[in-house]
Amino acid sequence: MGNATHRCLALVLLAGTLVFGPQAAQAHPHVWITSTSELIYAPDGSITGVRHAWTFDDMFSTYALQGIESKTKGVYSHEELAPLAQTNVESLKEFGYFTFAKADGKKQKFIEPVDYFLDYKDGLLILHFTLPLQTPVKSKELALEVFDPTFFVDFKLADKDPVKLVGAPAACQVSFQRPNDGAASAQKLGEQNFISGDNSNFGAMFANKIMVACP
């Protein structure tokens, strides 16, 4: 009978192996981005958009520069990188710019990025772009998440000053959580409905969460 149990396990393994693969397939980072974000406010205290600066990792930066001509080897001007920046923001559209915002619990829409350009510094590409909200919004609680639900891209908030408020009312307080903060996981339990409603997804556990409270 012990044998039988063993063989049962084998059968379950058959199913398991066929199942486990595709599920874990969602875990697949190939690009690492270190992100800093500025939240832009209008004089009336409503938030108008987000200005991101995303630093790509070494390998991806080199990959992205493949075939891009420059006058001086190893130095790339904004103009030389302009077509690449264009490609970047155009492709990011499909992924919702990996930026998800909620104002007082209501999902906010972004429109196409403006003021985008690429910097090349110390072998790394930095993508700057401003993501305007479709409608500027005044809210007591603003929540912003930066992450890739499919986890092809691994987002990380910069170690130093990852979030800045620009022109926000003085009373507004900003805080943020990194995905591997114990606090973030604990928070998630209570906040499952945060961005994705009940439709939590794999990448969500790697989300970087920025919160602004304006009493």
Place this chain on the structure above:
Amino acid sequence: MRLRSLRKWRPSLAHGLAIGVMAVAAVLLLDGLMHVLTAQTPFGGPRPSAEPQVGGIVGWLLAKQSEFYREISSTIRVAKSDGSAVWTLLAISFAYGIFHAAGPGHGKAVISSYLVANQETARRGVVLSFASALTQSLVAVVIVAIGALMLNATAKAMCGAEKTIEIASYALIAAFGARLVWTKGGGFMRALQGSRPALAMVAATHHHDHHNDDHVHDEHCGHAHGPEPSELAGPGGWRRGFGAIFAVGLRPCSGAILVLVFALAQGLFWAGIAATFVMGIGTAITVAAIAVMAVSARDVARRLSGAKEGGGALFMRGVEFAAAGLVLLFGVGLLFGYLTAERVTCF
């Protein structure tokens, strides 16, 4: 394997057990598929258990994989000045390959399903796993050699090529799955209709029917016998296997392409190529291990259910049919973007 002893079991017990286990397996499969399918969009279908597991095996695989992958770029940089770092690079690439395949990739799911569906042996499973992983490496090297080295194409252009190849690969998997479903569906339907004599007849006819793969192999049934290795390697045997290799292996790993382009930019293209193939070997080991598990589990299922009744044969035809269906499902799912995680992302 001491499986003979199982034959002494009362068929009803073995059969009941097999059916019970199959029910569990079916639930697991369905659950897994739901997860795969509902993960399609950031705000896609409902997921009942909203708290995904960060830790556990998946989390660990993920952490390891990321760790190795990130070390690859720094090691290539070091290798520019210190040749001995190439050995480190190969070691890391090998480890990355092993962990990489344990996490992502439809490849092993498709290959395992195919092996189960098509009554392949474990040995062939290993060969197919290695062949498909090395094909993947080769395709990556060819893309970068032609795209970056010869044409100095941009990343965008190469990524575009990658996307096209990817779609072709998914279409092939779907077509391959459809063909498997067609042939295995035939076997299943016959097993469904047939009583034992009918099955025996079908099985017997297969001696005259070597080019047709919808015959019923069942060692427990009449004069039928299990597939001989030589027979599998014959017409339709290896050719079908190569179909699987080609369909799966055609799609290169984005990671390999990144590594290759990076190595090329550092003037160490050859090291990138070596790393890519070592990565492929690592991947193959994991895929082969999973494939062998799948094949062994299927064989155990066959022995458990086989006993002496037609029901056992029906059960196995059902398993094969379901596995064939999975291949088709993976192909279609990948092709139409339900499994977005497996899409090439071009920035």
